[in-house]
Amino acid sequence: MQKRVALDRASKLVILILLIAWSLAFLVPFYTSFAMSLKSPAELSTTAAWAWPKNPSSDNYKEVLSNPNVNFARLFWNTLVISVTGTTGAVLSASLVAYAFASVKFAGRERLFLIVLSTMMLPGIITMIPSYVLFKYLHWVNTFLPLTVPAFLGGGAFNIFLLRQFFMGIPKELDEAAKIDGASHFTIFSRIIMPLSGSALATVGIFAFIYNWRDFMGPLIYLNDVDKQTLELGLATYNSLRSEQWQLLMAGSVLVTIPLIILFFSGLRYFVKGMAMTGFK
Secondary structure (H helix, E strand, O other): OOHHHHHHHHHHHHHHHHHHHHHHHHHHHHHHHHHHHHOOHHHHHHOOOOOOOOOOOOOOHHHHHHHHOHHHHHHHEEEEEEEHHHHHHHHHHHHHHHHHHHHHHOOOOOHHHHHHHHHOOOOHHHHHHHHHHHHHHHOOOOOOOOOOOHHHHHOOOOHHHHHHHHHHHOOOOHHHHHHHHHOHHHHHHHHHHHHHHHHHHHHHHHHHHHHHHHHOOHHHHHOOOOHOOHHHHHHHHHHHHHOOOOOHHHHHHHHHHHHHHHHHHOHHHHHHHHHHHHHHH
């Protein structure tokens, strides 16, 4: 018995060490970027990239934020508007579609759900040109509409799948009791399903916000005016203006990444719970 307990403790210790090692490995790129962003050009050229600076300075961040050619405040606001609007649309529309697939019985439901899932296998480049032609016909090019409106039209196959799996885990007795009391599907959805699905909705929201925040190709295709561009485009522009000035590029990259880190850790508890309760446990 004692031997088994010792083996269990040893196996847990090995797993813990491996998890810590993998976590540190994933943190190395961000640490390197942050360390480089605090160095002067002279120190960067004479020390290793991963070495912590001897005299950390925030001058690089000040220079990035005060650059007259790249208005980071404006880019931040544009990115925030697109991300919040797209996330709201993805959560609302994906939850409605997922509820229909999980709780509403209609002919061809399973086949239609398979068709929705099959869209996940289509590369984005296949729909890129038809989408651009459609939005150009609607006169939406050079506006935020192509980057926000599609989120209200389904929310994405993966988000639908994630929420459907969660909704199917909610006891059916709640739906049946509500139907006996005369509740409609919308009442059941808004007053029973949604209040019980906070963790799953938070998970979808985190995924959607990160996707919209880090989206580069969409703004590159649809946004032409400099005042309407996002942080990813601004960072690429800054890269072309400050070629090989790595301390400035790393400072810009850290500024773009910090909001995502804050969002992830603030919603980590809901994210883990949502993933565990949707069939991924």
